[in-house]
Amino acid sequence: MDARAAAMLVALLLCAALPAARASNVALCVRNCAQCKRMFGEYFEGELCADTCIKYKGKVIPDCEDIGSIAPFLNRVE
Template structure:
């Protein structure tokens, strides 16, 4: 039995892809650039989940 463990580059890619998806879902209400910067700063250790507000709350804005 083998276990597929994501490499750092894979997790960074997944993090960036999820930021992009959240931006397309929430539009101007989602700070995609801030999300992407967090991915790079944390080296993909944090993966945003677009349907989990606790996971993306820091990237949402009211955009008044």
């Protein structure tokens, strides 16, 4: 098997392993992190939020208006 065929096989397996619904949840989660970062600026840990989206595969989606969903990503800037 040549390198191109192997790369295509890996891409196919990755696509099959990650259902579209899960991928869209991760994308929605990351977009919400970006929106919260724009809203709260330096008080919001956007990178940590996005990393959490990826780590948990979008199972918990942050809502910028729900303090409970974004509390782990808020910080005090002094």
